Amino acid sequence: MSAPVAAPAAPATPVVEIRDLATVFGTGAQAFSVHEHLNLTVQRGELLSLVGGSGTGKTVLLRHILGLTEPTRGTVTVLGRPARELGGDGASSRVGMLFQHGALFTAFSVLDNVAFALYELRTLPRALAQEVAMVKLRMVGLKPEHALRMPADLSGGMIKRVALARALVMDPPLLLLDEPTAGLDPNGSDEFCDLLRELHATLGLTVIMVTHDLDTLYALSTKVAVLAEKHVIAHAPAVEVAQLEHPFVEHFFRGQRGLRAMAPAPTAPTRAEES
Numbered sequence: 587m588s589a590p591v592a593a594p595a596a597p598a599t600p601v602v603e604i605r606d607l608a609t610v611f612g613t614g615a616q617a618f619s620v621h622e623h624l625n626l627t628v629q630r631g632e633l634l635s636l637v638g639g640s641g642t643g644k645t646v647l648l649r650h651i652l653g654l655t656e657p658t659r660g661t662v663t664v665l666g667r668p669a670r671e672l673g674g675d676g677a678s679s680r681v682g683m684l685f686q687h688g689a690l691f692t693a694f695s696v697l698d699n700v701a702f703a704l705y706e707l708r709t710l711p712r713a714l715a716q717e718v719a720m721v722k723l724r725m726v727g728l729k730p731e732h733a734l735r736m737p738a739d740l741s742g743g744m745i746k747r748v749a750l751a752r753a754l755v756m757d758p759p760l761l762l763l764d765e766p767t768a769g770l771d772p773n774g775s776d777e778f779c780d781l782l783r784e785l786h787a788t789l790g791l792t793v794i795m796v797t798h799d800l801d802t803l804y805a806l807s808t809k810v811a812v813l814a815e816k817h818v819i820a821h822a823p824a825v826e827v828a829q830l831e832h833p834f835v836e837h838f839f840r841g842q843r844g845l846r847a848m849a850p851a852p853t854a855p856t857r858a859e860e861s
């Protein structure tokens with residue numbers, strides 16, 4: 587008797603699937619289009635950097651994925667369901683969002699900021715919600731004594747960490763990051779990249795990140811999607827995208843900043859060089 591033949595594995599469901607998206611703002615003579623015939627598929631485990639010139643619609647695309655802005659045409663599917671169904675209670679159990687400036691509630695303590703989505707859901711007693719929030723604070727490298735601080739008393743790096751803990755409080759499989767390292771100094775930026783890389787790997791997250799920062803892009807991305815001419819013109823690993831002949835790619839990846847980000851880090855001078 588011949589050995590049973592294993593059935594071919596079912597193709598993995600993409601975490602995000604955008605098909606023939608069009609976004610038009612305004613009406614009549616004021617109408618202007620941001621996206622046209624935009625397609626993008628993000629597979630489980632990908633850490634995708636979304637890049638493009640200013641005003642090309644990167645933030646609007648994140649809002650479509652969050653279900654906060656309805657497309658004019660086309661479909662946006664997240665975890666197998668239309669993105670517009672994500673809104674409302676429990677949305678943050680499917681998609682976590684880290685806004686550029688953290689967007690913490692200034693009148694709430696760190697702990698209450700992180701626990702907020704759980705309070706709103708009302709499925710856990712408040713004390714248990716706070717315990718979950720404490721676990722998330724530890725996960726992002728904050729200490730128990732930071733829990734009762736107010737946002738105004740935090741450094742920029744700590745605000746990002748609290749906002750990240752808040753985005754992860756309901757264990758979403760998909761995390762969206764808008765300029766995660768903006769406003770951080772080079773050290774803070776490296777530390778935050780290390781944290782994101784570790785969480786991406788250990789939690790098995792799928793991540794979509796808008797960034798203008800090439801160091802962050804090279805440090806983290808498994809793939810890069812380039813938004814230009816109203817759609818995604820490339821979706822591939824960074825080293826491949828960087829070679830494309832396109833004015834934006836040329837400027838972004840092969841301009842001065844790009845070449846600096848690609849260069850190996852300078853090594854400390856040897857004793858012979860110093861003398």
Ligand SMILES: Nc1ncnc2c1ncn2[C@@H]1O[C@H](COP(=O)(O)OP(=O)(O)OP(=O)(O)O)[C@@H](O)[C@H]1O
Pocket residue numbers: 611612620638639640641642643644645646647
């Ligand atoms: N709700 C809205 N109503 C009208 N226009 C909007 C709305 N949201 C965004 N826009 C416009 O859509 C375009 C794309 O905006 P978006 O913020 O997505 O660009 P971006 O690629 O994120 O830019 P940047 O890199 O500068 O942050 C811009 O012209 C913006 O003014």
